[in-house]
Amino acid sequence: QVLVEESGGGLVPAGGSLRLSCKAFGLTFSDYALGWFRQAPGKGRESVALISRTHTTIYADSVKGRFTISRDNAKNTVYLQMNSLRPEDTAVYYCAVCYSEVIPTKWTEYEGWGQGTQVTVSS
Numbered sequence: 001q002v003l004v005e006e007s008g009g010g011l012v013p014a015g016g017s018l019r020l021s022c023k024a025f026g027l028t029f030s031d032y033a034l035g036w037f038r039q040a041p042g043k044g045r046e047s048v049a050l051i052s053r054t055h056t057t058i059y060a061d062s063v064k065g066r067f068t069i070s071r072d073n074a075k076n077t078v079y080l081q082m083n084s085l086r087p088e089d090t091a092v093y094y095c096a097v098c099y100s101e102v103i104p105t106k107w108t109e110y111e112g113w114g115q116g117t118q119v120t121v122s123s
Helices: none
Strands: 003-007 010-013 018-025 032-039 046-051 057-059 067-072 077-082 091-099 117-122
Touching: 003 091, 018 032, 018 091, 018 117, 032 067, 032 077, 046 067, 046 077, 057 067, 077 091
Parallel strands: 010 117
Antiparallel strands: 003 018, 018 077, 032 046, 032 091, 046 057, 067 077, 091 117
């Protein structure tokens, strides 16, 4: 069973930065595509940043140029560096994994959902 544990959320002012981390267990980490997703109150879950086995990345238009996803296979960990944060980035952030050579873009294709980590950006 794949399990993930997210950390690094918090309360920051607009324009600030946070680095989220997600450690995964119960899998051969390097074989998986990884993703960061978020869900704001009253809204659906959306993809934020995705990374393939070969470090190819895909970003939501709303975060391009501000967020960076990276992975460390030796540590079974995926990161999300978030800069120039905006109030509209406020959400619970989740990471998840998908056993795939390509990058699935639908969150329903991912597994191992954790509890998430809350990110709140004040205006």
